[in-house]
Amino acid sequence: MGVLCNAGAGRNEANAMCRHFGFQYGMFIDPFSFKAVKKNKESLISDIPFVATDVSCPEDATGPTTCEWVDYVDSKVPCVDGQQVAVRCADEPFKVVTRLSVTVNAKGKGKMMCYVGAELYGQEYNAKKNFKAIMMQRSSDGQYAMISEDPKYKKGVFFAKESVKDMDQCFVCLTWVENS
Secondary structure, three states, rough: OOEOOOOOOHHHHHHHHHHHHHOOOOEEEEHHOOOOOOOOOOOOOHHHHHHEEEEOOOOOOHHOOOOEEHHHHOOOOOOOOOOOOEEEEOOOOOEEEEEEEEEOOOOOEEEEEEEEEEEOOOOOOOOHHEEEEEEEEOOOOOOOEEEEEEEEOOEEEEEEEOOOOOOEEEEEEEEEEEOO
């Protein structure tokens, strides 16, 4: 038993390791991010020897047996603690869920809320930090009007308050990942 050194490993290798366990996609993560392993302390993984390095997998690899590697004892470059292969696996590399809610009070004041949830390889993705949104409404005559080009964000929700003149309207919340 042993661990793989992450030298030379990339997307194909992460995907292959995850496919071995029944997932479609993988991404490398810091091996010290696991709760069972503590940085700056005696770690569980530092006691397990490296067995291979320079792992190379074809794009369609289904696990470590479909990859090539160099046995660690034959390697010219040493691997150190922290270079253990650690992957996060998921069936979808990026998943976004958006819901829209509109409420209108008796005075015609509307509140539009756009709930955004995202996961990157199964890990929560910070919507406040990474997403932008705009909110619009479409009237019954087909005209679009901007409600907010920079809606406020609080606790997982982009929101804007506006007067609603025509109850026969379609509301739109458009979200995107910043700098993508």
